[in-house]
Amino acid sequence: MSKTLIFGHKNPDTDTIASAISYAYLKEQLNEEAEAVRLGDVNKETAFALEYFNQAVPRMVDTVANEVSQVILVDHNEMQQSVIDLDKVTIKEVIDHHRIANFETNEPLYYRAEPVGCTATILNKLFKEHNVAIPKAIAGLMLSAIVSDSLLFKSPTCTDQDISAAKELADIAEVDIEIYGLELLKAGADLSDKSVEDLLLFDAKAFKMGSSVVEIGQVNTVDPEELLLQKDAIKSAITERLTTQKLDLFVFVITNILTNDSIILTLGAKQDAVEQAFHVTLVDDVATLPGVVSRKKQIVPQLTEALS
């Protein structure tokens, strides 16, 4: 059997990197040749987890068809979030926890999506289904993914399954969830060295919603007000992004990981859809969304509905 590359979405987050590494490990144990790769720079949170558990950063790739004929997607399925030449290879499997959209295959495949908070929670099941033990470092990465995606279990995307998986993995990884988890989230919320453009784009994902193309960036922080001091610069950067990427809307989500609320800053021709989706009035292109922390569950469906 030929080699398979395993990767998550562009602008990788901790779940994307951890799931690629973990699933590649599982595949190797099942005697399938697989390599975890990434489509972009790792963020500080992910770097913290990789270093903590002494794991190498996966190799970065821009294209895949030049080296393999088949791939496995983790933590995403929408083509515009994936590698640029995805249409030139066979998608053998998908392991994901998002909606399914702009995804299509010619042939049957293994597709495992579950409405849980984190891809690593599904992978935890797959290790069990294949009777493969999870090594300490891999368990640590998988735990990091769950902590990251669930904001330490506070996100509405978090399910009981995520919490039990995290507990099992923390036991194997020999860390205290609360102590390690807060350290991890704080490492990710350190935005001090980021340019305005970095802030907008380091976690941005593009979506097709109806006939519109929408990009949504999100940052976690303990001090949203400090970020908003740069509002004018952020707005300029969004305006430029709207033009270069031919977007109908850009939504920048600033999430306070202490209060679990978000402030959004949004620009674009479809700005009205934001007011409609979240029942808010934008003031100077900004609105507060109390209790909103999840792009997947509390932003994308509502905006998709408004734009469809």
Next chain:
Amino acid sequence: MSKTLIFGHKNPDTDTIASAISYAYLKEQLNEEAEAVRLGDVNKETAFALEYFNQAVPRMVDTVANEVSQVILVDHNEMQQSVIDLDKVTIKEVIDHHRIANFETNEPLYYRAEPVGCTATILNKLFKEHNVAIPKAIAGLMLSAIVSDSLLFKSPTCTDQDISAAKELADIAEVDIEIYGLELLKAGADLSDKSVEDLLLFDAKAFKMGSSVVEIGQVNTVDPEELLLQKDAIKSAITERLTTQKLDLFVFVITNILTNDSIILTLGAKQDAVEQAFHVTLVDDVATLPGVVSRKKQIVPQLTEALS
């Protein structure tokens, strides 16, 4: 939790009906209210299995949004093969073994597709994962689905997993696979009471391939030559179907379940794609495809490639 309807594709076959019934049974055991329904008449093969194992024919529905807000799809995912008002309900789960195409959700869901020969093979795993015992009659229906989809293990879609599942299920159902299986297939291959239009359409599925709309009907028989005596009438019926359904292509597949070859009879503006896909020359709109029995694996991908 509100009630969920579970159903397979239009023009139901044995896997679609058996999987809807079996999964509804599993859901009930898990204390989720679910009802198996169907989108069309059951064929003779399915009727044979239901009668053999003394199971009721599921209720027929034309629409679902009038009675439920959520549904589970089995044995299909492409919207055009599903219920007409699917866009008005939430798709909570999909259990399937086909390619993924023309399928999209706004929210995360449970999606379990595996590249095996039959949906019932996946359901057999789900029963185990939930520690629910399969009753004799349900096992009989699931076995029937595997025999039907795999043509008694002779289809190239059949995997080792289908064969092991069939053996387990036959033990529970207390039937001999070969004896029962042949009886089942023969019941399905009895075309004696079918009009030409019935033959074309009773198992037909529509597909979007590139920008084309293609419908593919398939019949299993022990005597293809006898069917071809009605060639002129079949061609008239296809011509009418092309117009009323605005199709670019109709492919009628006559599969010999004794030799495991197929004869295709095809008409439509995109007829050239058939010659290209299967490397054949059509003679009077007919060609023989040696060793071809599976629409899913040996016809749809090749035609999709030719039309993309």
